Amino acid sequence: MSFKDLLQDSELARIDAQHTAADGATTDAMGTLAGQIAALRQEVARQNVALTVLTQMLIERGGVDASQLKARFDQGMSRAAAEASLFTCPRCKQRVDKRRTQITASGTLCDDCYRAVMLEG
């Protein structure tokens, strides 16, 4: 099993499959949610360990300078934060900042589509 497979073979996937299989009238929603939160916590801890081990190995082998690694990490986090703040409007398919959206009875729209829909009546 490769390291990548090891990361993907997560406890989260196992528990999620269990909950999917158990979905039905008897499933306790709060129990399911608590289980998913516990699984997510485990997954975050597991990813943290994997990242720490990989980072240490890179630094110990001399292939990467710790300050360069930190700078690249910060760049990646900034990019991820910017990406997470975007919303794809289901009407016009444009990607806009989430702060430029409106919640309607039929779902969330970008401000431009919201105005267009309001003008259409």
Ligand SMILES: [Zn+2]
């Ligand atoms: Zn739109």
